[in-house]
Amino acid sequence: MANVMAWLADHPRVLPERIIRGAFLAAADIAWLLRVGSVVQLERNLRHVLEWSTAQAGGDDGAQPIDRRTLRRVSRNGMRSYFTYFSEALTVGARGKERLLARVRGTGGGLESLINLTSPGTGDRSAPIAMGHQGNWDYDGFWAQFAVAPVTTVAERLADKAMLDTFVSIRERLGMRILLTGTPHLTERLEEALEAPHVLVPLLADRDLSRHGEFVDAFGSTIRVARGPATLAYDTGLPLYVANTYRERLDGERSKRAGTPYGYVCEISGPLDIDAYRDLEREAAIHAISQAWVDVWARGIAAHPEDWHMLQPIFVEDLDLSRLKDVPPELAARLAGDGGVRR
Template sequence: MGERASTLAYSLGWALVRRFPERAGRWAFARIADRVWRGGGARRLEANLRRVIGPEAPQARLRALSRAGMRSYLRYWYEMFRLPAMGREQILGRVRSSGIEALEAHIAAGRGVVAALPHMGNWDHAGAWITLRGIPLTTVAERLRPEGLFQRFVAFRESLGMEVLPLTGGEAGVFAALARRLRAGGLVCLLADRDLTAGGVEVEFFGEAARMPAGPATLAMRTGAALMPVSLWFDGPHWGIRVHEEIAVPAEGDRAQRIRAMTQELARVFEGAIAEHPQDWHMLQRVFVSDLESRRVPAPGATVDGVPAVSAAPRPPHEPGPPRRR
């Protein structure tokens, strides 16, 4: 799909989806998911889910799980388009949460929080939910082309109460900007289960090597903010949100060793959350080292030595399903 067509498709999504009855809209997006799944659009998703359920699991189980996963992924997009039309009562009232009190206590005491999330459930809804609870947040978005589409996504998230910093081409020194928000006692939310640069940390994830961004651990260590994993899932008509216990900075080791240890612990928490709700892990890109291309080009502005790159909010696919192979 070309850039103009992509912009038009997403603009129509925001304009039209909210106008249709919710039951009909959800049914239509489930049918789209099934069509993509039957057409082979879940191959990368299945490769990742295979690590979750293990090599011994029957192929039929994997196929059923990937179908549910594709439906979950399209549910995210449906709700994302519909979210501006959802009322406060619906956004707050359909949530089943745990652990949020600890996060709110840190913010109330003036201590910043780095909320690190995997690509699970509906992270845009979670952002709207926390801001409606009175806690504004800052996040980072990967810059899209065309610029108009990127600005549309930024405006959408800002309309929900989020501050969105572009990963490149915006405020000079995005890492420094996030650190300032944290030192001021703010909340920074970052997707943290896929490295977008060549500067990530290698961790063990479902028994294999994977790369995850060093930014969340580094921000917490440098600012004194609490690093708190957050997992999301769908629970029937409800949204599940769990704020996990803080990952403390290790007392021993040099800077790189402590960042690696914290990122590994983050991966361990993600493992447990994904294993409980595998159908809601929307990982349609390569994350395991064995799947990655041998050569990776650092994202613009990424650093390997010194300050590592931060995680960014996901870029929308050009079509429902996994992005084109590079």
């Protein structure tokens, strides 16, 4: 499969995009119908989000159990959104600038602030952005260089070198500067990028099970997120923004320009005022900043759960804590008392 995807990315004009998209949607529906392992995990993750959402909306009534039909409907849309991302990524080489820009638009209470902060001649500063695996983050990066500022970001160093090279090539083709996880002094290199004017450093940070991850509350449970966004903001003193991306149906004229009936909204929230955390010790401040951006990000996920591409275990109920490093003793004790964590 990896070889097929790499070949498609290298030959994006061989088949019409609608054919590739249709094939990927068919594959998504088959996986959903068969409830392969990734679908089961997606539904476990979505259940947390949906039940948390009902609790937020229900007031004193609290969370209500999510019925199976609702969960299955959202998970099917989630699989179709996830597979659509891959079909778009693999055919991006056949899309021109105007067509790609027609597929994504920016919005949100933090967008104007972010543009003003990074604009040459006015703000002349840079900004880190926390985001998750939602929508099409590659399109976000392409849009950002024209609407806001050029992007430097990090890609996971995949074990499959062919897949790694494919996705790095796709993102570089879209105008992004890519660094890989495991790069020596990675945080320092990102901080150096932020020292220059007019740069964005968005980081996919919603899952990090390494010893460097930060445990935070999310959706009525606990997840471990990457420390990168909070660390960069704290160490540089720059404001931290949050991005959520979700699909929208396009109108007639925009759909014609985009060449597809669906596009994306990149919603920018924030900024978080990092100076508000200066009275804390550094580790406590990074934890508090991480919790603050997750609180904002989680509301965006809850509003569009079908576009959250999280098919891996993320909530502590699905993790084997005995295999995780540096679990805070108080968290381990609390979870052991709950009796709901794998061991």
